[in-house]
Amino acid sequence: xxxxxxxxxxxxxQNVDWHSIWSATGETIWMTIVAGIxxxxxxxxxGLLLFxxxxxxxxxxxxxxxxxxxxxxxFRSIPFIILIVLLLPMTxxxxxxxxxxxxxxxxxxxxxxxxxxRIVESNLRDxxxxxxxxxxxxxxxxxxxxxxxxxxxxxxxxxxGATVTLISLISYSAMAGAIxxxxxxxxxxxxxxxxxxxxxxxxxxxxxxxxxxxxxxxxDWWSKLVDHREK
Numbered sequence: 001x002x003x004x005x006x007x008x009x010x011x012x013x014q015n016v017d018w019h020s021i022w023s024a025t026g027e028t029i030w031m032t033i034v035a036g037i038x039x040x041x042x043x044x045x046x047g048l049l050l051f052x053x054x055x056x057x058x059x060x061x062x063x064x065x066x067x068x069x070x071x072x073x074x075f076r077s078i079p080f081i082i083l084i085v086l087l088l089p090m091t092x093x094x095x096x097x098x099x100x101x102x103x104x105x106x107x108x109x110x111x112x113x114x115x116x117x118r119i120v121e122s123n124l125r126d127x128x129x130x131x132x133x134x135x136x137x138x139x140x141x142x143x144x145x146x147x148x149x150x151x152x153x154x155x156x157x158x159x160x161g162a163t164v165t166l167i168s169l170i171s172y173s174a175m176a177g178a179i180x181x182x183x184x185x186x187x188x189x190x191x192x193x194x195x196x197x198x199x200x201x202x203x204x205x206x207x208x209x210x211x212x213x214x215x216x217x218x219x220d221w222w223s224k225l226v227d228h229r230e231k
Contacts, residue, residue, distance in 0.1 A: 025207050027101045028183035031173045035108035036166050042113040047120025076114040080172045083111050104181035112169050119161035123154040156227035163219025167212050184208050
């Protein structure tokens, strides 16, 4: 076991480049926000598509549901570190580089959007069929039902699901850093692990944990704020 002196000698905080820490933190937050916006938009679209095409007697609609479901399941099943390597050629074509925070965005979106899509589909299934039928009986169109019934009724659950997805994105961005995507993961791996500087790894880990706490608390607060159901 380490005493206070031993811990102090093991973690040399004077060797930490705090400018690099703040810069890497900014990159991690930027990757999470940008990827999160695309993930939420794409996830809602895919989730609505899966929900609206389920149990349809129409063959073409069933085929669409089947194809989308397969794509969602496949990309949701591939481990992120493998997916980011598989997508390197596509990333090079789209972004123009395979290094840096921008290069991580396509992989982050493609890995997390299917996960959120399943959350969206599950939450839409929980919306009361009575509410949907009441809207249909009043002559509401499909788009009106989606915009005024399905999404508003499931909003608290969608926000909670988005919170979980954003936290997963933070974890994914750290893994992406191991192959040069920047952020705290890259800092912890290159300046920490490869340079045998345990203090940098510790500080990067603490910052990631703090970011996760902020995202979770913010998501919980927002979900409760928009939840107007009777307690």
